[in-house]
Amino acid sequence: MPSPKRLIYSHIAERGTVSKAELLERYSMTSSTLTRLLEEMVSEKLIEASGFGPSSGGRRPILYETNPHYGYFFGLEISRFSSTLGFFDVRMNPMSLTRWRMDEAMTPERVVDHASAMMKAILNDHRIDPSQVVGVGIGAVGPLDRERGIIVKPRYFSSPGWVNVPICRMIEEKTGFPAELENGANAALMGEQWAMRSAKPLHMLYVHAGVGLRSAMMSYGQIIHGSLDMEGAIGQMIIQTDGPRLNEDGNFGALEAFASVQALERMAQSRVKINGGDWAGRLQVPPDRIRYELLLQELRQNNSHVEEMFRQAASYLGIGLANMINMFHPETVVLGGALINSYDRFYDTAIGVARKNVYYYPEYEPVFTKGELREDAVATGAALMMWKKMPV
Incomplete structure (x- = not known):
């Protein structure tokens, strides 16, 4: 359990500026005890007075904020x-x-x-x-x-x-x-979560879709840690029985085989080898050398074949998101990574599919966002x- 001083300091830091009256309303302590703690924190240069708040009839209250130069x-x-x-x-x-x-x-x-x-x-x-x-x-x-x-x-x-x-x-x-x-x-x-602290989200899900798939969960403002620190476990979620697998030690039919940068590269390489087509000729590289940057270039040129591959991958990611949301019921879902940030339609498709498959919808619906901080x-x-x- 954090000390009273830590609780007060964290609250001031999260709010920006706080008055003594606000702190008394939030924490169970006497006025004299709080005054002593605030004076101690000012003398230690943890916090500093930042002016006066509006008056509610008496003297204007002193506002406190953290000292930005403390550390x-x-x-x-x-x-x-x-x-x-x-x-x-x-x-x-x-x-x-x-x-x-x-x-x-x-x-x-x-x-x-x-x-x-x-x-x-x-x-x-x-x-x-x-x-x-x-x-x-x-x-x-x-x-x-x-x-x-x-x-x-x-x-x-x-x-x-x-x-x-x-x-x-x-x-x-x-x-x-x-x-x-x-x-x-x-x-x-x-x-x-820190960047969104004014909205006070406590239950959050983060999914990074890039070369691989990574995820994190937060409950009551605390990160959920498992017995093993395997952040890529979401990629091993099975969404198609007996489906393909991306790596030799991965699950067959795992999400990463359908919705990752590597999955898209392999899908494009396979389709070009099998079907060829006009767009394949424009690439001017052997199928085995098709990379994500080249697929993005084709997207910018409105290549319908590549657009369909991205749409399909985004739909699979949406199913994976729905599975995690139905299990955890977060307030906020943050999506990041190359697939999310380099192609807006991928994000829109993924969250659209997720919404359609969220249980209790529309009574329950999480907020989807690309986040405030991103990279x-x-x-x-x-x-x-x-x-x-x-x-x-």
């Missing part, structure tokens, strides 16, 4: 195609966001060296002493050993060496900052993880 946080996303380093103040305002490609040269050692050099440059640019940095949150593609800070064996990385990587220890030794690890889908959901969600959520652990 700083780095959030590091490690993903398959790109990684992001974010730098945030204690109000979770992004002071810097930098992205780079994860190509063949980006070994674990190279990523740590690159991120460390950028952290140093960012602190120099903002004239912030390293002692003010609370820590580095890391959101990475799973599977993970979160307790030991290890990236276990993620798929589809261009660079070799991403097996049993003690990423937290490597970051700590290189930077001197404490580091903690969370899977990227969970971090993204934490970031998006910055993982880095933000990773930094927020350290913010929540900040000693108060």
Whole structure:
């Protein structure tokens, strides 16, 4: 159970500015106890007075807000195609966001060296002493050993060496900052919930549709962790008995075989090999070299064959979403990833199919959204993880 000081601090941080009267109404404590806590937090520079609120008949109340310079946080996303380093103040305002490609040269050692050099440059640019940095949150593609800070064996990385990587220890030794690890889908959901905090969503589902499928769930504002940290498990949801499978260790008929970047690439390669056609001739590459970027190019040229493939994949994703929604009944469903963000009709089709298959509809209907932070969600959520652990 959080301490009274932590509860008060978190409430002020989430609301922006708060009066003593609001805090007394929310928390069961005497006026003198709250006054003592607020004075203590002001003296510790955790919070500061930010002016006066409107009067309700007497003196105007003092408003309190968090001190943005009390501490700083780095959030590091490690993903398959790109990684992001974010730098945030204690109000979770992004002071810097930098992205780079994860190509063949980006070994674990190279990523740590690159991120460390950028952290140093960012602190120099903002004239912030390293002692003010609370820590580095890391959101990475799973599977993970979160307790030991290890990236276990993620798929589809261009660079070799991403097996049993003690990423937290490597970051700590290189930077001197404490580091903690969370899977990227969970971090993204934490970031998006923070961005939507004014709407107070407590039960949320996050699904990332890209090279693979990843998901996260939140209940009563807390991330749901299983006994294993396998964020790609949604991709193994069976939606067609005895259907195809994407990988040798995957389930037959799993969702990832129908609704992922890889599934679309394989579908296009297969159709071109079997049927050919005018549009296949325009591609000017052998079928085995058809990639997602080429399919997006065809979409922009209104290629009806490619549009149909995307529509079919989106329909399958919609069925997968409906299955998860019917099991969990979230208030808000956040969708992210390349398939969602690079083609609007994919998103519209997926949520349309999901809505039609949601049980109790229309009495119950979740809010669907692409999120507020989108590509910055993982880095933000990773930094927020350290913010929540900040000693108060």
